[in-house]
Amino acid sequence: MTTPVVERTNVKKTYMLGKVPVNALQGVNLKVEKGDFVAISGPSGSGKSTLLNMIGALDKPTEGKVFIEGVNVSTLNDNGLADLRRRIGFVFQFFNLIPRLTARGNVELTMSITGLGRDERRKRAEGLLETVGLKERVNHKPAELSGGERQRVAIARALANNPKFLLMDEPTGNIDSKTAKEIIELVMRLNEEKGATIIIVTHDQQIASQAKRTVQMLDGLIV
Ligand SMILES: Nc1ncnc2c1ncn2[C@@H]1O[C@H](COP(=O)(O)OP(=O)(O)OP(=O)(O)O)[C@@H](O)[C@H]1O
Numbered sequence: 001m002t003t004p005v006v007e008r009t010n011v012k013k014t015y016m017l018g019k020v021p022v023n024a025l026q027g028v029n030l031k032v033e034k035g036d037f038v039a040i041s042g043p044s045g046s047g048k049s050t051l052l053n054m055i056g057a058l059d060k061p062t063e064g065k066v067f068i069e070g071v072n073v074s075t076l077n078d079n080g081l082a083d084l085r086r087r088i089g090f091v092f093q094f095f096n097l098i099p100r101l102t103a104r105g106n107v108e109l110t111m112s113i114t115g116l117g118r119d120e121r122r123k124r125a126e127g128l129l130e131t132v133g134l135k136e137r138v139n140h141k142p143a144e145l146s147g148g149e150r151q152r153v154a155i156a157r158a159l160a161n162n163p164k165f166l167l168m169d170e171p172t173g174n175i176d177s178k179t180a181k182e183i184i185e186l187v188m189r190l191n192e193e194k195g196a197t198i199i200i201v202t203h204d205q206q207i208a209s210q211a212k213r214t215v216q217m218l219d220g221l222i223v
C-alpha cells in the first residue's frame, strides 16, 4: 500500500481572540490517498479554510498530527516546510496576489524555482492565463483586475508548476459559471491524466458532484 498524501489524526485547532478561545477544529480525522479528488463543503465558519491551511502546511494544529506524504508536518523546520509548500499548488480564498507584479508576473514568479528559462516561463504563464480566460489581461496588476479575474490569476499561478497536490479554497466563488466550468475541467484533467491529488473547498454543488468524494464540515468537525 502507498503512503497516503494526507493523513490527519484527531486534529484540533484553537485560535485565541484576546482571552477568548475559538475552537475552529474540534478533532478532525481525514485520510486522502494519492490521486484522490475531494470536495469539502459546509457552512461559513465551519473550519474549511483552517483545515485546508493545515493540509497545506501553512499552519500547525494545536493538538493532533498532520502527515503529508508520511511526514509529520510538526517535525519540519523552516526549510522543510518551505520545500513542502513549493510542491503544493494553493489557491487561497483571498487570492494573495503580489500587488506590484502583473498577472503574468505573478504566474511567472512561481516558476522561478523550476529551472525553466525566462522565455519558457513567460510562454507558459501566458498559456495558463489564456486557459483561464485572461489573454487580454496579462499586463494588468491585481488592482486593475476584477475579483473574478484576480481569482483566475491565482488559479493560473497554482497550476504553473503542474503540482502533484492541489489545494483550492473556493476557487470559483467570484467567477461566472462558464469560466468556472472550464477551470474545473482543467482541474479534472490534472487529476485524471497527471494523477494529481486535489482537495477543493466549494459551496457549488455542481462542482462538488464532479469530485470522487465529498466531505461535509460543521462546527469544526467532519460530519
Ligand atoms: N486567525 C483567527 N483568529 C481567530 N479566529 C479565527 C481565525 N481564523 C479563523 N477563525 C475562526 O475559526 C472558525 C473557522 O474559520 P474558517 O476560516 O476555517 O471557516 P470557513 O469554513 O473557511 O468559513 P468560510 O466559508 O466563511 O470561508 C471561524 O469561527 C472563524 O471565526
Ligand SMILES: [Mg+2]
Binding pocket: 048, 049, 050, 093, 169
Ligand atoms: Mg474559508
